[in-house]
Amino acid sequence: MTANPVALGIVGAGIMGERLLGAALSQASDVVRIAGIWDPSAEAMARIAAAFPGVPRLADAAAVTAACDALYIASPPSSHLGYGRMALASGKAVFCEKPLAVDVADARAFVAEAGGRGAVNFPFASSFGVATLTRWIGEGAVGTARHITIEVAFATWPRSWQMDAAGWLDGRAQGGFTREVVSHFLFLSRRLGGPLTGLKATADYPEVGRSERRIAATLTAGALPATLAGNVGTTAKDDHNIWMIEGEAGAVRLRDWSIAERRMADGSWQPDPEALPNEKMRPLVLRRQLEGVAALVRGEAHHLATLAEALEVQEMVEGILKG
Template identity: 40%
Template sequence: MVDKPVKLGIIGLGAMGGRVLDVAAEHADLEVVRACDLDQATLDRVAAAHPEIAVSRDPADVLGASDVEAVYLATPPAFHAELTVAALGAGKAVFCEKPLSVSAEDGRTMRDAAAASGLATAVNFALSDRDVVLEVERALAAGEAGEVLGVDVRLQFPQWPREFQADAAWLDGRQQGGFVREVFSHFAYLTDRLLGPLRAVDVSADFPAEGSEVAARGLLRAGDVPVHFTGVAGVAGPEVYEWVLWGTRRSYRLRDWARLEVFEDGSWNPVPSRRRGSDASRLGLFAEAVRGTGSPNLAGFDIALRVQEAVEAFHA
């Protein structure tokens, strides 16, 4: 017997929400029944492309709908807590964009509401089910890295927000935006997941008169392992996404989200990858969670709150 698709409502149809809608609309495990955004032109485009989906400018039309079993939240993070609490209160599972929130109180409220609800909740960290991440996780469990001595994370952006996010003006605001929240949070999650609870030790960021950070750096710790982060935006140079785990036997370098290399015998060597892990696969895992099957490869609200706390230390 084939499980019926989970009926999904999506709130927020910007770069990420719009992409998730297109993926979910073709997903065998999901049926997108409702979508919400404040921009009428966006709703008109969605209605033309997906006439089977009911669209609205009012989130209550998604949260209160009897035909919605689960909600995907792709709004700016300041709205996550209010919408999450309302969705859970209405008996709907929640798949939320990262960061969990920008307010410590809101983040804790979301975590506690998720725990009390007993419903499926998750945060869409892009690295949670990538095959390259699962390979590093396997290697660490097998002791192949030896003792882990440290982690380095380096991010570099010639343009922020990036071109595909240009319409999301909030991403260039100090209140909710910036590459530390939007991008470093993925690698903070990865480090916490593999090495233990992440916490900020000595971190800082440089802000212009207006807008989000142009540079950030700092020392964090995952358990007892030191984690060094540097990031810069607005540079004359390529985009760089690099995470390196330094071990005494082998070291591992993840570049551009999906290119894994291992250092042994004096050089970096590529690890074969089938490029597994995507919004489609994480939506499938979430559908399974809604049906009652948990997945270790989805990020829960607990780890997302630790990531939020580490990230927000740069803004303190």
């Protein structure tokens, strides 16, 4: 890039905050520079100090906001809007982790306040796999689209690598796999299908005080009917997911976050030969996301998930959880 890197501040040093921090330093140092990071957990800050000793660890969220051009909010969902309003009041751009929030009415107010000064971290906006699906669809692999199918399944919830955050990730107030995972696929349906409407859903909470263990829903993405199913305990994998679009000419799908596949005449699925597993693709996708953040800060056109799109997804998510 020819412009100077934009200053990115990070609030929240959990898994997502650390992941984006690592991508910024290793993949996108020409795009963004890290102005500082803060987390209320001393343990989290100590972990960042050990892993990234050169990154400024600031005193609080206000200090991070003052130091940056854009604030990346990677804290638990119920705190997103408070930090977002702090950034907007300081004239800074907002890049928020999904979901946008858990309070739909407050999120609507925030989106109205923010205008175009924010975006939400739905990496499918920068996905190479999604780009492949889009190209295949444009080439006629699906023909006239007729249906979207979303399937997610987990061995346990939270997933094994999230257990340190189980206190909120497995609570009904702001956790659960619908907010954390299904929201991504609803965003993808919104991007490739159209506005999300017509929701009918059920959600099961068999364990008192814990998040959902099964969901089922139907909705419409643009003119396309969509079905959604999510379950915990029905797979041995940490995380298994499929987003599929079918039409009169065929079907294409995204499997396990990053593998684009198309259905052959014999019913088998052929992956894109250039597809990479998610753990290898993620840093490259995050660089694209950070390029979008830089464009957002500069007032340029960007491809990131808009606040309006994220609000629409949140409305669907909270509707599903109410069942």
